[in-house]
Amino acid sequence: MQNEGIREQKRRETLQRIRDEAALLVQEHGYDNVTVDDICRAASISRRTFFNYVDSKDEAILGSFPFAFSDAALAAIQQTPSDNVLELVIRSVEVAPGRFDGPAAQCRRGLLENNPGLMHAEAARKRGFLTEVGRAVYAHFERFPQDRKHPGSIEDETHFTMVLFHGAVSRYLWHPPDDGDPVAHLLANAHELSNYAKDMTW
Numbered sequence: 001m002q003n004e005g006i007r008e009q010k011r012r013e014t015l016q017r018i019r020d021e022a023a024l025l026v027q028e029h030g031y032d033n034v035t036v037d038d039i040c041r042a043a044s045i046s047r048r049t050f051f052n053y054v055d056s057k058d059e060a061i062l063g064s065f066p067f068a069f070s071d072a073a074l075a076a077i078q079q080t081p082s083d084n085v086l087e088l089v090i091r092s093v094e095v096a097p098g099r100f101d102g103p104a105a106q107c108r109r110g111l112l113e114n115n116p117g118l119m120h121a122e123a124a125r126k127r128g129f130l131t132e133v134g135r136a137v138y139a140h141f142e143r144f145p146q147d148r149k150h151p152g153s154i155e156d157e158t159h160f161t162m163v164l165f166h167g168a169v170s171r172y173l174w175h176p177p178d179d180g181d182p183v184a185h186l187l188a189n190a191h192e193l194s195n196y197a198k199d200m201t202w
Helices: 002-029 036-043 047-053 057-062 071-079 085-092 105-114 116-143 154-174 182-199
Strands: none
Touching (some): 002 057, 002 105, 036 047, 057 105, 071 085, 085 116, 085 182, 105 116, 105 154, 116 154, 154 182
């Protein structure tokens, strides 16, 4: 049992070293000028060890993507009636165990602001995640037309729902909270965004 604890501590330390060195290299040289080999050298690990801990250079720099939808969660979105589909989507999201393992919020914002390539990498990670849930939302509105709030097309309403969801996720990733339930933070973000939009005058 004690050995397992030591191994887990070493694993956490190695992962943190990878993240720290990756962030430092990008700050110094820029995202496009840093390679996996550069990170491995700085962290004193092999490429094999690197890929045992993270899937890519982007993940080493940004942290693992904390949200996902299982097939069961996507099916629940499609098949569960709801008068607030955005809330249904957020409550169906699955959160990676443990605290968000990306860089500290201030460091993360600086990295993204100063490295357009990294911003594109972050957007690409979200794109696939959003595409699959967007299909589930579209199927939901087809199945439960009474849940719709917008008089336009299903495509339009799906897009509006996903824009708000994307905004809630982006706000979370832009400034990851130090504690609390990530789903509760997403719900609060979505609530604030929708209220902000309602209060606009045109």
